[in-house]
Amino acid sequence: MMKHPKFFLIVIFFVCFLFNGCNAQPQNNSLKLVATIALPTVSGRIDHLSFDAKHQIIFVAALGNNTVEVVDLKNKKVIHAIKDLHEPQGVVFIPDPASSGTIFVANGDNGECDVFNAETFQKITSIKLSGDADNVRYDAADKKIYVGYGYGGIAIIDLPAGQAGAATFKLITEIKLSGHPESFQIDKSAREIYVNVPDEKQIEVIDLNKNVVVDKWKLNQATSNFPMALDETNHRLFVGCRHPAKLLIIDMQTGKTISSFSIDSDTDDIFYNSSTKEIYVSCGGGYIDVFKQTDLPTGQVGANTYTTNGKVSTHTGARTSLFIPELNQLIVASPSGFNSNASLLIYDIK
Numbered sequence: 056m057m058k059h060p061k062f063f064l065i066v067i068f069f070v071c072f073l074f075n076g077c078n079a080q081p082q083n084n085s086l087k088l089v090a091t092i093a094l095p096t097v098s099g100r101i102d103h104l105s106f107d108a109k110h111q112i113i114f115v116a117a118l119g120n121n122t123v124e125v126v127d128l129k130n131k132k133v134i135h136a137i138k139d140l141h142e143p144q145g146v147v148f149i150p151d152p153a154s155s156g157t158i159f160v161a162n163g164d165n166g167e168c169d170v171f172n173a174e175t176f177q178k179i180t181s182i183k184l185s186g187d188a189d190n191v192r193y194d195a196a197d198k199k200i201y202v203g204y205g206y207g208g209i210a211i212i213d214l215p216a217g218q219a220g221a222a223t224f225k226l227i228t229e230i231k232l233s234g235h236p237e238s239f240q241i242d243k244s245a246r247e248i249y250v251n252v253p254d255e256k257q258i259e260v261i262d263l264n265k266n267v268v269v270d271k272w273k274l275n276q277a278t279s280n281f282p283m284a285l286d287e288t289n290h291r292l293f294v295g296c297r298h299p300a301k302l303l304i305i306d307m308q309t310g311k312t313i314s315s316f317s318i319d320s321d322t323d324d325i326f327y328n329s330s331t332k333e334i335y336v337s338c339g340g341g342y343i344d345v346f347k348q349t350d351l352p353t354g355q356v357g358a359n360t361y362t363t364n365g366k367v368s369t370h371t372g373a374r375t376s377l378f379i380p381e382l383n384q385l386i387v388a389s390p391s392g393f394n395s396n397a398s399l400l401i402y403d404i405k
Contacts, residue, residue: 083345088401090131091401093396094397094398097122099120100372100390102145102375104377106148106377114148121140123136124136140160141163145188145191145202145203147192147193155172155174156173157179158176159191167183167184168183170224185205189203190236192240203239205235208236211227212224230261232250233268233271235254237250238324247263249292253280257274258271258310274312276303277296277303291304293327294325295336297322301315302325318344319366320338321374326377334347335376340371341373344366345365369387383404
């Protein structure tokens with residue numbers, strides 16, 4: 056029999072605290088695990104995801120596997136793998152009313168951006184950047200693709216409306232940054248891009264009318280700023296940091312941090328749900344941390360307050376995710392572990 060049970064409990068609590076695996080937050084009840092889709096041939100790290108709403112297809116950048124996995128969400132199975140890639144990091148599906156659309160893949164190893172037909176999976180073209188092609192965003196209104204890459208740049212690639220084929224993907228400009236960009240978000244109304252530059256411990260602001268950096272916001276409370284999401288309506292930027300593990304909420308008009316919260320370790324994706332006013336932070340420490348934005352009084356804009364809203368257990372290493380507003384679901388990518396296959400965890404949002 057244990058002679059000192061209180062001492063034993065104290066030790067357990069201390070160990071949990073060190074590894075960020077025990078947390079006083081209660082379980083969140085707004086996310087419910089409804090399905091798990093196995094990725095049986097995938098090994099290694101999984102990076103970002105994209106979604107084809109018309110065909111209910113998820114594209115998964117399986118970086119460590121050098122593939123993009125094509126997953127039928129409706130039938131809960133992998134239907135294809137695009138192979139022989141070079142550390143795919145970013146992926147985005149580009150719809151086209153006249154065709155099945157295209158898949159744009161950013162490769163970290165060689166800096167190439169590969170474009171594939173979304174029906175045949177045949178390569179259409181490649182666009183060569185200087186190296187480490189990473190996060191990708193597609194602006195459907197402007198028909199432009201934005202790619203973070205290399206030692207510090209955002210490449211802008213033009214896709215003329217109503218056209219398809221290799222000749223239509225044209226690199227039109229490159230915006231220089233002070234370091235390698237991680238997640239970035241486009242404020243369409245303000246015509247600005249906010250970019251995480253973790254090596255410089257700052258966020259850089261790009262003016263899209265001039266295609267230059269016009270401001271730099273230094274981070275003081277936490278660094279290693281990787282994921283980012285934004286709330287355009289209330290001018291709020293949500294930034295996930297790893298050292299220490301924190302969520303920073305930043306006023307987009309001033310660059311000032313107005314709130315910060317402790318989160319679980321190794322975050323790599325954040326999403327803001329404007330319908331439920333929730334923020335979802337997927338963390339490799341094995342949790343989705345959820346935060347709630349309070350309702351604003353009538354007539355007030357930008358005066359938000361935020362509270363913790365519990366957490367949801369996932370798997371160790373499951374740090375990338377995708378929020379799909381059309382389905383009201385959050386998809387979390389779980390890499391293979393000691394005794395388990397890689398998988399996608401599908402959560403319904405109540």
